[in-house]
Amino acid sequence: MNLTGKSELIQLLDRHGFSFSKSLGQNFLIDKNILDKIINASDIDKNKNVLEIGPGAGTLTCELCKIAKKVVSVEIDSKLEPILNEVMADYDNFKLIMQDAMEVDMKKLVHEEFSDEPFVISANLPYYITTPLVMKFFEEDLPVESMTLMIQKEVAGRMTANAGNKEYGALSVAVRFYSEPKIVCTAPPNCFVPQPKVTSTVINLKVYEEPPYIPDNKEFFFKVVKSLFSQRRKTLVNSLSKSPYMNIDKNIIIQTLNEMNIDINIRGEKLEIEKLVEFSNILLNKIV
Ligand code: SAM
Numbered sequence: 315m316n317l318t319g320k321s322e323l324i325q326l327l328d329r330h331g332f333s334f335s336k337s338l339g340q341n342f343l344i345d346k347n348i349l350d351k352i353i354n355a356s357d358i359d360k361n362k363n364v365l366e367i368g369p370g371a372g373t374l375t376c377e378l379c380k381i382a383k384k385v386v387s388v389e390i391d392s393k394l395e396p397i398l399n400e401v402m403a404d405y406d407n408f409k410l411i412m413q414d415a416m417e418v419d420m421k422k423l424v425h426e427e428f429s430d431e432p433f434v435i436s437a438n439l440p441y442y443i444t445t446p447l448v449m450k451f452f453e454e455d456l457p458v459e460s461m462t463l464m465i466q467k468e469v470a471g472r473m474t475a476n477a478g479n480k481e482y483g484a485l486s487v488a489v490r491f492y493s494e495p496k497i498v499c500t501a502p503p504n505c506f507v508p509q510p511k512v513t514s515t516v517i518n519l520k521v522y523e524e525p526p527y528i529p530d531n532k533e534f535f536f537k538v539v540k541s542l543f544s545q546r547r548k549t550l551v552n553s554l555s556k557s558p559y560m561n562i563d564k565n566i567i568i569q570t571l572n573e574m575n576i577d578i579n580i581r582g583e584k585l586e587i588e589k590l591v592e593f594s595n596i597l598l599n600k601i602v
């Protein structure tokens with residue numbers, strides 16, 4: 315079955331009485347060139363386990379199964395189950411889990427399906443849960459080697475933004491903290507059916523085995539980051555001293571900046587992750 319052929323895909327979906335759900339972010343990929351790029355960037359071979367979120371009608375899933383050791387796909391929409399059962403019938407290295415990906419106990423899944431072995435994530439994501447899902451994979455301390463994801467172009471811009479750029483924010487810092495991001499390609503709306511309103515981007519996040527940035531206290535570091543970027547028009551001193559997430563004396567913040575030879579009128583968005591880690595370590599030292 316050629317699922318990147320629009321008419322063949324529509325015929326299959328019609329035969330099952332399927333109709334697209336906008337609220338589940340259902341825009342199915344119909345561009346073979348983009349599909350190949352996702353597969354290449356995912357860097358999969360016969361020894362790799364793959365986790366896919368949102369298989370849809372199985373377009374990416376089939377290609378993953380052809381080259382991977384095992385593919386586990388998590389799909390929320392029960393209307394897609396019979397379609398996937400038909401499309402994936404010939405693949406014995408495929409497992410479908412019908413559940414909301416945000417609700418899945420990922421540690422249990424990785425233990426039961428991959429015997430705790432490393433795995434990669436490859437997915438054309440439902441855009442409404444991109445950020446919480448990516449954060450879930452980063453924060454749950456799973457053996458994820460990389461994530462190759464189709465996401466909204468604007469979100470990819472935020473994930474890869476550098477300090478000083480207007481798109482630089484808490485998401486940029488979190489992504490850089492855990493991984494090395496690389497843009498693979500962009501996909502205009504006509505690569506999908508139905509066409510989304512936005513342009514999409516395939517991004518590859520190579521997850522660090524050994525994180526290069528080691529704050530003394532990760533929770534404290536991320537609270538500082540959240541404080542700085544939730545009020546980004548304010549100076550670092552003002553946003554942090556008035557943070558709803560932590561209670562830090564203004565003078566201690568100024569002392570910390572002075573010690574680092576940083577202008578006390580700087581905005582948090584001007585600091586690269588290395589400086590943010592250094593800043594949070596010195597600050598923490600002063601308040602404990
Ligand atoms: N992979 C298919 C493709 O490339 O054509 C479909 C991608 S479509 C953008 C997103 C898919 O994610 C849909 O199949 C949708 O039903 C599914 N989905 C949406 N929310 C989900 C959730 N919370 N958990 C798991 N799957 C979800």
